[in-house]
Amino acid sequence: MDSITQAVLGAGIQGALLGRSQGRKALLYGGLLATLPDMDVLVRYADPVSQMTFHRGFSHSVFVLSALAIILTWLIRKKWPEAPYSGRRLFLTLWLVLVTHPVLDAFTVYGTQLFWPLARIPESWSAVFIIDPFYTVPLALAVLATMVVGCTPRARVALTAALVFSTAYLGVSLVGRWHAEDRVEQELRQQGVQPTALLATPMPFNTLLWRVLAKDDAGNYYEAVSGWLDNGPPEMLRLPLNLPVAEALNGVPLHDRLRWFTNDWLRYDALDNKLVVTDLRMGVAGYYTFRFVMAERGNDAIWHAVTPYRWPSERGSWGQMQMMLARIFDSGVPLPLADWAAYATQPVLAGE
Template sequence: MDSVTQAALGAAVSGVIAGRRCSPKVLLAGALLGTLPDLDVVIDYGDPVANTVNHRGFSHSLFVLPPLGVAIAALWWRLSDKTWPLWQLMVLVVSVLVTHPLLDAMTAYGTQLFWPLDKPPVAVASIFIIDPLYTLPLLIGVLAALVWRTNAARLCVVGLIASTLYLLSSVYQLEQIKARVAQQTQGTELAGKPMFITPTPFNTVLWRIVVRGEQTYWEGLASRLDKTPEIDWMAFEQQGWPLAESESLTALRFFARDFLRYENRGGQQVVTDLRLGMANYRPFQFLLAEQSDQGEWRPVPPRQLEPGPVLPRTIPALWRRLLGDQSIDALLCNQKDCYPNEEQQAKVRSSS
């Protein structure tokens, strides 16, 4: 999640655990601790791919943060006037640090909760990386605690409960969409294929679905406000990788769980993480190989490409789609590729 949300969560958690000891200093300390795991962004791992896949790595590990929290609490207690019980400081610091990656794991980006074990990043993908409806209760509770200090802990409790209920509701919405997608793909060529579902920006009403095939992948949108259960699918050509698999590509495949698109863009081989972004905006696309004048491919140092523009038509179309307008062309297509693989698209419709 974004830094504001993580700071608000850290402050709220610290206020709840502090109880009658809750104060502006405690809330500030909680906010700072809540953003501490994200300081890994200052580490340069050597190239854009490595920086992307290693973010939310060791600094978000459930094997690292608890002992780190105990050490920070012990140092804090040692340097303080020892008016706090050591156990309470330890619970506060560890809780603030651990809730950070647990919340991050609810997004599509994923979090390496079990680093250094060779486990894929955990990505529940039930909430967008920025969601005001999750953040606002936390912020309101913390700000109210700063004003009405006699009830500070209770106000933090209220904010934390409200935000947690919203987070739980996002998981419920995700499960409902999963059931709908399973029903709609039953008996079609999409049935049984790897699938990724995630909310569109700033809400848990409109959801984006990606289905991965060997030579084709499909995208669809489903809103909780749709009047009919049918999902319109757009089929996109999936090109292959022309070289032996590089270290960067292996890392991206692990990070994205193979939800990647391979494209030859005029002699440049671009690999895009399909889980993140939509329409023309793809924030994680990397140039990994180039073609010589003789037609031979060679790997190049990874370079992250511009994510692409957000077209003016996209935002109002997104809002209409959220409200139940089941036309998705304006959202999923770009000017060069507006009706890709019409034959495949017709095949899915005729099978359903």
């Protein structure tokens, strides 16, 4: 999730567990330590596919962070052996501050390699948007109040309550994802479509309205919208994955890595003699966050793999955001999915 959320989560944990001894400094220490795993963004890679797929890698591994918590505990106890808290309590605090960062990241759809170096598909539990005020604001208010009044017993209780609420919110969000996927699966089956894969992800800034992706065995995917407050069936749009185009990338290592990282939620388009590979998981219909040119067609009419570079994505507007927010409470006005989807195939977006 965003850095502010990670910082207030770490501050809340350390303030609740060590605030009695460390006072306001616990909030500072926890906030800084909680952002440490994202230092991997400072590592530069030769292409955007590598940049994307190596992010949230080794620095987000529970194995690496657990070892780091042990080392930090040993160093702190050696430096301050008379500190008024036990080594166990210190280790638990540091471990929770560090490990909850990638665990929280795993609740988004991006993909987090929690168990690096094991070659597992990155964890992508897809229960909250990357910025969710309903998760962040209660924690931030509790941390700010504690900064003002100090780590008093009441303040630590407030921090604990905010942490419990935020954790419960994640649980409810998972239920929302399963509910959205179930509704879309049932609707597809009623239409005679047997989905081979489903993935729901929350629309921006809420967990009441969900975007649901589905695949069938005919090379299509479905953009669907389902809300907790809907009165009717989910709206959906069928679109092609264009899988035959992907054959040009057979055996290309970066393409294989991208398939692994996204769990194969990829679409392929031939645009302006460029083979554009789209990560379908992030964005909305037609407005996808990650799109890469991975091959170009030369004068010989044959596709040649190239070092990947970004294909500019159409950005959504405030008007679209207003429509999505209104759609939460009024399912009678469907989103213009077909109009939005058309932007994904407009060659005028091309550019290196």
